[in-house]
Amino acid sequence: MTQGQRIAELRKSKKMSQSELSKAIHVSPSTIGMWETDNRAIKDDDLVKLADLFNVTTDYLLGRTDNRHEDILAAAHLDEDINKMSPEQRRAIYDFIEFQKQKIDEDNKKD
Structure with missing residues (x-):
């Protein structure tokens, strides 16, 4: 799944329009459309805003993991x-x- 597909899926799961998402993170609706079609790279600060809004990790949005949430590890020797x-x-x-x-x-x- 591409970054754009992940954003679209998360947006739809929150029952948000592209316009509503654009207002929530202060970008233009056309930017959302270009992200969702993988026609524009996502700036780091916007990636963080998306991760916070959708309660997922930036690694999930980037496609580095399929886990939406960070697994908290506790290690003891x-x-x-x-x-x-x-x-x-x-x-x-x-x-x-x-x-x-x-x-x-x-x-x-x-x-």
Whole structure:
């Protein structure tokens, strides 16, 4: 899927016209049309506005990933530091990871 197709799909999923999208991010309606047909490159600041408006990552808009939302990763060097952590600290890390997974799942269900 091209960048333009992704923008068009996201716009339509929000039931927005090209004109409404153009007003929301302060560009001309013809610019939206050219983006959606891949006839004009998207400026970085406009890409960020689109990502914020549609609650997706810029990588998704650029076609670098098919995941609309950033996967939040929590990393801990448990292999090296496990003996230095209390059971409460380990539990807090695991709880945080589970919380983030649930948050991502909930966000994905909204789309």
